Amino acid sequence: MKRLIKFICFVLLIQGCVDTTDDNINTLIPNDETPDEVEGVQLIFPFESSLCTEGTNITPTESTVLFEWEPNNNAQSYILSIENLSTNSITEYETEDFIYPVTIERAIAYRWFVNYVYNNEILESEIWNFYNAGEAIQTYPPFQAEIISPTMAETLPSTNSVTLLWSGSDVDNDIVGYDVYIGTSNPPVVDTTNITVNQLQITVTPGNIYYWKVVTKDAAGNTSESSVFQFSILN
Numbered sequence: 001m002k003r004l005i006k007f008i009c010f011v012l013l014i015q016g017c018v019d020t021t022d023d024n025i026n027t028l029i030p031n032d033e034t035p036d037e038v039e040g041v042q043l044i045f046p047f048e049s050s051l052c053t054e055g056t057n058i059t060p061t062e063s064t065v066l067f068e069w070e071p072n073n074n075a076q077s078y079i080l081s082i083e084n085l086s087t088n089s090i091t092e093y094e095t096e097d098f099i100y101p102v103t104i105e106r107a108i109a110y111r112w113f114v115n116y117v118y119n120n121e122i123l124e125s126e127i128w129n130f131y132n133a134g135e136a137i138q139t140y141p142p143f144q145a146e147i148i149s150p151t152m153a154e155t156l157p158s159t160n161s162v163t164l165l166w167s168g169s170d171v172d173n174d175i176v177g178y179d180v181y182i183g184t185s186n187p188p189v190v191d192t193t194n195i196t197v198n199q200l201q202i203t204v205t206p207g208n209i210y211y212w213k214v215v216t217k218d219a220a221g222n223t224s225e226s227s228v229f230q231f232s233i234l235n
Contacts, residue, residue, distance in 0.1 A: 041078065041114040041125040042070040048128040049143065049169040057103065060135050064103045067112065069125065071098040075116035085109040085129075085144055088227075107134025109143055109224070131171050141222035142170040145178065145214035150231035158206045158234045165199045166214050166226070174219040182212035186228060207235040 045068040046052040055063030067080055080093045080100055086108050093100060104110065109131050115124040129143045148165040150156060164182070168175050178195045181188040182202060188211045192200055204210060209232045216224045 038074055038118055038123060039072070040123040041072055041075070041116065043112075043114065043125050043128050044068040044070060046110075046112070046128070046130040046132075048126075049130070049171065051131050051133055051140065051171040053133045055132070056101075058106075061106055062103055063106055063132060064101050065132065066099055066101050067114075068099045069114050072116065072123075074118045074123070078114050078116050080114050081112060083111040085111055085224075104132055106132050107137055107140075108132055109141070129169065139174075139218070139220040139222060140171050142168060142175050142216040142218050142224045144224045145216050145226040147214070147226060147229050150229070152229050152231075154231045156231060156233050160203060160206075161201055162204050162210075162231075162233070163199055163201045164212060167198055168214075168216045170216070170218055172218060172220070175216060176219050177217050179215040179217070180212065181215070182210060184208050184210060186211040186230070188212055188228065204233050206233045208233055 045054075046065060052065060055065050057064045067082070069078070077094055077096045078098070080095065080102070081090055082093075082102060082104065083090045084105070091102075093102065109129065111127055111129050113125045113127045115122050117123075131140050131143075145166045145168050148167060150162065150164070156162060164180065166178075168178065176196075177193075178198070179193045180191050180195060180200050182191045183189045191202065194217075209230060211228050211230045213228045214226045216226075
């Protein structure tokens with residue numbers, strides 16, 4: 001009996017002397033196993049800068065369009081946001097599906113995107129524009145110019161010149177130019193017209209707040225107007 005007790009104590013003593021430092025623990029965990037990067041939703045349809053001719057329940061003024069995106073394993077539900085670019089009104093829909101039917105007006109430009117919440121962080125998709133095709137319409141106005149830089153309410157270091165950057169798109173691919181409005185009052189006044197590139201360098205005064213927008217024009221005489229953005233210049 002005494003020998004058995006001594007043997008048990010010996011075994012416990014050996015186990016108590018095992019090295020449990022981080023080096024030995026790390027050998028049990030593969031170094032190349034890292035969490036997958038969490039990404040936003042990938043949009044599928046309606047296509048970016050496209051004319052949407054697919055729909056159901058079509059009337060002269062409305063049609064039902066299937067909005068589709070790739071399912072994301074991190075999302076329990078999605079928020080689909082659709083903006084009517086004529087009224088700038090945004091409608092949101094919460095769904096657990098990745099194909100969602102929405103009845104929208106025809107012959108109207110829209111902007112749409114999808115997001116979801118993961119670990120208290122909002123993961124967003126890209127933002128896509130499209131036109132919902134209208135009845136017997138031959139040409140469509142350009143999409144509103146997308147302002148790139150300066151961004152909304154951006155504060156720039158003291159300088160005497162700023163380069164305005166934007167992008168334009170049109171389902172008819174017939175953009176002929178842009179008019180840029182800028183000034184220290186809102187609404188801004190026209191500064192330069194019929195620009196054929198997507199940028200303009202302007203002279204500014206430090207300490208001022210500037211407001212600006214871009215009007216896009218196509219070959220058929222159609223126009224679209226961006227939202228008014230603002231930026232400030234430090235003294």
